[in-house]
Amino acid sequence: MLELAILGLLQEAPMHGYELRKELTAKLGAIRAAISYGSLYPTLRRLQAAGWITEADETPATAEEVPALTSRRGRVVYEITAEGKERFAQLIAQTGPETYGDTGFGVHFAFFSRTDQATRLRILEGRRRTIEERREGLRDMLGRAAERLDAYTLELQRHGLEACEREVRWLEELIANERSGRAPTVPDDGTAGGPRQDNNPPPPGETRTERP
Amino acid sequence: MLELAILGLLQEAPMHGYELRKELTAKLGAIRAAISYGSLYPTLRRLQAAGWITEADETPATAEEVPALTSRRGRVVYEITAEGKERFAQLIAQTGPETYGDTGFGVHFAFFSRTDQATRLRILEGRRRTIEERREGLRDMLGRAAERLDAYTLELQRHGLEACEREVRWLEELIANERSGRAPTVPDDGTAGGPRQDNNPPPPGETRTERP
DNA sequence: GTGCGATGTATCGGTCCGATACATCGTGGC
DNA sequence: GCCACGATGTATCGGACCGATACATCGCAC
Numbered sequence: 454m455l456e457l458a459i460l461g462l463l464q465e466a467p468m469h470g471y472e473l474r475k476e477l478t479a480k481l482g483a484i485r486a487a488i489s490y491g492s493l494y495p496t497l498r499r500l501q502a503a504g505w506i507t508e509a510d511e512t513p514a515t516a517e518e519v520p521a522l523t524s525r526r527g528r529v530v531y532e533i534t535a536e537g538k539e540r541f542a543q544l545i546a547q548t549g550p551e552t553y554g555d556t557g558f559g560v561h562f563a564f565f566s567r568t569d570q571a572t573r574l575r576i577l578e579g580r581r582r583t584i585e586e587r588r589e590g591l592r593d594m595l596g597r598a599a600e601r602l603d604a605y606t607l608e609l610q611r612h613g614l615e616a617c618e619r620e621v622r623w624l625e626e627l628i629a630n631e632r633s634g635r636a637p638t639v640p641d642d643g644t645a646g647g648p649r650q651d652n653n654p655p656p657p658g659e660t661r662t663e664r665p
Numbered sequence: 666m667l668e669l670a671i672l673g674l675l676q677e678a679p680m681h682g683y684e685l686r687k688e689l690t691a692k693l694g695a696i697r698a699a700i701s702y703g704s705l706y707p708t709l710r711r712l713q714a715a716g717w718i719t720e721a722d723e724t725p726a727t728a729e730e731v732p733a734l735t736s737r738r739g740r741v742v743y744e745i746t747a748e749g750k751e752r753f754a755q756l757i758a759q760t761g762p763e764t765y766g767d768t769g770f771g772v773h774f775a776f777f778s779r780t781d782q783a784t785r786l787r788i789l790e791g792r793r794r795t796i797e798e799r800r801e802g803l804r805d806m807l808g809r810a811a812e813r814l815d816a817y818t819l820e821l822q823r824h825g826l827e828a829c830e831r832e833v834r835w836l837e838e839l840i841a842n843e844r845s846g847r848a849p850t851v852p853d854d855g856t857a858g859g860p861r862q863d864n865n866p867p868p869p870g871e872t873r874t875e876r877p
Numbered sequence: 878g879t880g881c882g883a884t885g886t887a888t889c890g891g892t893c894c895g896a897t898a899c900a901t902c903g904t905g906g907c
Numbered sequence: 908g909c910c911a912c913g914a915t916g917t918a919t920c921g922g923a924c925c926g927a928t929a930c931a932t933c934g935c936a937c
Contacts, residue, residue, distance in 0.1 A: 455893075471916050479810060480818055482802055483825025486766070492893045494918060527901075528916060551926090554698070565817035590694055598691060605777035606692055612835055613695025616828065623824055667924080683885050704924045706887060739932075740885065763895090884933075894923080902915075907908100 454551075454560050455488065455496045460505060460533060460541040461564045467509050467532035470494060484559030497531060505537030548575050553583040574631050581624040588617035666772050667700065667708045672717060672745060672753040673776045679721045679744035682706060696771030709743060717749035760787050765795040786843050793836040800829035 462468065462476050470493055478487045500506045509530040533541070545568055551557045558580045565573055591614040599607060674680065674688050682705055690699045712718045721744040745753070757780055763769045770792045777785055803826040811819060 469916075470918095479806060480814070482799070482806060483822045486799075489894045490916095490918075491895070491920080496892085559821065562821055563818050566815040587694070587698075594691060594694060602692070603778040606775050608839075609771065609774055610695045616831075619828075619831075627820075681885075682887095701925045702885095702887075703889080703926070708923090878937105880937090881935090882933105885931080887929085889928085890926095892923105892925080895921095897920085898918085900916080902913105904912090904914105906911090 454556055455492055456500060457541070457544045457564070458560050459493075459496060459500060460537055460544070461567065463506060463531060463533040464538065464541060464567075467530050469528040469530045470497060471528070473497075473531075480563050481559060484563075485556060500537070501531070503536075503540075504534060505540050506531045506533050546572055548572065548579060552576055553579045570631065574628065577624055577628050577631065581621060581628070584617050584620050584624070588614060588621065591617065666768055667704055668712060669753070669756045669776070670772050671705075671708060671712060672749055672756070673779065675718060675743060675745040676750065676753060676779075679742050681740040681742045682709060683740070685709075685743075692775050693771060696775075697768060712749070713743070715748075715752075716746060717752050718743045718745055758784055760784065760791060764788055765791045782843065786840065789836055789840050789843060793833060793840070796829050796832050796836070800826060800833065803829060 458477055458481065459473065462473060462480070468476065470490070474488055474490070474493055477493075481488075497506070501508070509532040545561070545564055552561055553576075558576065561568070561576055568576075591610050594602075595607065595610055595614065602610070670689055670693065671685065674685060674692070680688065682702070686700055686702070686705055689705075693700075709718070713720070721742040757773070757776055764773055765788075770788065773780070773788055780788075803822050806814075807819065807822055807826065814822070
């Protein structure tokens with residue numbers, strides 16, 4: 454999962470570890486707290502060893518020949534390679550049970566603007582299936598096994614059940630939206646292009662303007 | 666976390682691994698999928714080595730002296746020891762950052778009927794604080810950094826924000842309820858008017874041995 | 878009688894987390 | 908001047924937990 458997220462972010466711009474973590478937190482803040490460095494750095498090393506990312510030269514053309522004594526050691530900027538992009542495309546397109554779990558789904562969803570519509574639909578439906586099953590499990594629990602459990606546990610189940618129902622409804626909306634409005638998705642791939650690309654797909658059905 | 670959950674369940678009745686997993690899934694189904702055997706068995710071993718659980722004799726008092734030829738080796742039933750109960754009491758009472766994360770909070774909450782009220786309150790408030798912070802992070806993201814993110818990521822954040830707001834409201838209710846001294850919840854929900862069981866924290870110390 | 882799903886115990890490799898260590902840089906207080 | 912402190916930045920280690928896998932027994936349907 455981390456691998457997918459890192460490759461996805463580095464596809465937008467080269468970055469060093471610290472920055473990567475912040476972007477990761479921004480993009481995935483809704484589904485997980487914050488990536489640990491104990492995961493991040495080893496993973497970066499693994500990706501580099503696999504040839505999917507490389508260290509970029511950090512020296513800007515504005516040359517100063519001063520240092521070399523202090524052996525400027527600091528940020529290590531990584532950029533994605535061609536093989537890395539291939540790898541990302543492969544990871545983002547493949548679906549499976551781990552794609553439908555909480556974390557897996559979240560990461561995939563966060564990169565939906567780089568995912569083709571057929572895959573998006575498959576993932577949304579797989580996720581819905583998964584949540585529906587969890588929901589049924591909780592319903593059974595609250596029905597049949599209720600008297601075996603104490604009031605706090607029941608309350609926890611009830612709250613979880615409500616969350617499931619809510620998520621299913623959310624997914625239904627997204628699926629309907631996906632089916633009706635076709636999405637161009639533009640697999641960007643502006644390899645050497647500008648740092649900013651703007652290929653926003655049509656928004657997933659927004660009708661709310663809420664005031665807190 | 667697993668350690669706490671196992672000790673908590675074995676306090677209700679002796680069990681073997683397979684059964685433990687099912688009970689774990691029933692009790693924690695709202696917050697995590699299903700415990701893996703790759704976690705469960707090593708943890709059981711660890712707890713046994715620490716002296717908190719022991720293997721129980723599986724012979725029920727209704728003695729038949731028949732076997733011993735087939736050397737019945739199969740299920741291994743574990744039961745909690747006195748030290749284990751002490752350990753559980755210590756774990757359930759101590760609070761900290763890991764108590765407020767998704768999994769930690771869920772496990773603690775599931776054993777709230779064995780937790781004293783002051784601790785319950787502390788945990789609920791800590792959890793609320795944590796979720797409020799997550800909520801503020803998402804709000805900021807949706808406000809300030811909105812144009813940096815694509816529509817799908819924004820939708821993910823929006824959904825996450827809503828979940829946070831909902832959970833804070835849920836926690837508020839629980840806290841208010843807790844302060845007023847009432848047992849947990851029961852909004853309306855109509856099903857089954859009757860089975861009102863008392864599970865406020867049973868005064869100090871004795872566990873109920875219930876027959877499944 | 879035989880296949881098959883549920884029950885049951887167990888290990889292995891891998892991912893990720895939390896704690897910790899350490900070094901640099903800019904800024905504001907004294 | 909200087910120095911404390913928080914942000915930036917890289918890195919490792921032990922441990923928790925997962926997913927896949929292996930294997931053995933039991934009851935039951937066909």
